[in-house]
Amino acid sequence: MADTEQVRNAGRRLATDLRDLREARKIKPESIIKATRLTVDVFERFDESALVDHPAFNRVYIRSVVASYARVLGIDEDLACRGLDEALDGTYAGGIRRVYIEGLPVDEWSEPIDSDDAQLADALEATTETPGLFDKDESDSDVAHKPGIFALLGNRKLIPFILLIVVALAILIFINKSSSSDVEETEIGNSIIPVPGPPPEPKWILLGDSIRFDIIATTEKLDPIRVKVDSDSLRPYWIEHLDTLTFYVRRNVIFRRELDVADILMDGYLLPDTMIDSSGQIELSRESAQTWLDSLAVKEVARNRPLS
Structure with a gap:
């Protein structure tokens, strides 16, 4: 279970992001109050903490408030409620700000680390020259006592093979990212026209016995x-x-x-x-x-x- 202070901090981050987005889109607080049907004092509390630490409100009610808030802002309700769920778990780290204020794609909601990119970075780092390898300050006698240097100089013949591996990794990363795209591309002449895939099926909500x-x-x-x-x-x-x-x-x-x-x-x-x-x-x-x-x-x- 999340620490109380973590939940408060996450709630404050969520409230700040929603408030900054509201101000950036020049939406008046009165519009939010009308849509959410909050009183002015409760809205002010929401503007500070997203009500995550308010004893009078449960998760279901706060979700309805956030969904109404999102409709007025014109953002995805599911993403807004996802931000609330993360805040209540103490893990919200500014996803709404990244997507709707900074303009990053939804995939970077929580800034995941791309393992393929990390492998490419490691490979590039491996091809860089060792610092001080060709320093002109060293005398011939100093070099003579460092047989390892001659071995490294001999290995320079391997650099083209290493570069070839790096290029192959880059091509693999490009192919993987292209295959995961939801939009097919059709080439006509010299231009590429995106062709949307089939429309998504509705997410049906089924009632239970009660x-x-x-x-x-x-x-x-x-x-x-x-x-x-x-x-x-x-x-x-x-x-x-x-x-x-x-x-x-x-x-x-x-x-x-x-x-x-x-x-x-x-x-x-x-x-x-x-x-x-x-x-x-x-x-x-x-x-x-x-x-x-x-x-x-x-x-x-x-x-x-x-x-x-």
Whole structure:
């Protein structure tokens, strides 16, 4: 388990990167507050620590906040949530900054070490001349007492073979990197036109036997919210400000009252306000819930598909 101080430091790095990206794209804090439905004081806490050390918020809720934040910034929600997961583990090292501020590819999110490049660097280093090998300061007598020098001079004949090995390594590295590319290239005349591969399949989200619903009193105390789970009757629930109440549903659920001051998460996904019907309630069956999750998967594919 990560050290508490490591988690705090990682949370501060994540919050700083999101704040710097927000300011670089000239997005007002009010836009983030509206999208995340955070109060001003909680947003200020998020701006400092990403709420990773806040006792009132769990991982599921913070993920929903980060996902909403990412939508306003126009960045990949999965990458933003990946940054949060790393922060909660105490390992976030600035991936969002590298990708979205410094403009590095996603592959360099955590700056992996390329073993092929390391081998090439070692080979190049092996071909460099030994320092002091041909120093003119040495007298002939000094050289005469160093038979190893003549042996090294004789080995200069091997330098072309070493250079040949280096070139072969460079070609292998180039071939490996080219074969891992997701884009095929077709040569037409003197130009190379990238040809995209097949579109990615949606990442379908399947509901389990029980569907988890988290009700969070984000703006103020819920006084009360009414909930009907499966065949149970409609019951009132009082939830203190920033507290969370969890239900597990098998077939259907109804939420009524106080929906404008609460966030409701279904298996970690924030239900939009558009689900509130004309009578002021949200009613979901297992089938309608699965249909909504399917629509999220399709929208995600469409959002990430490059324009032709």
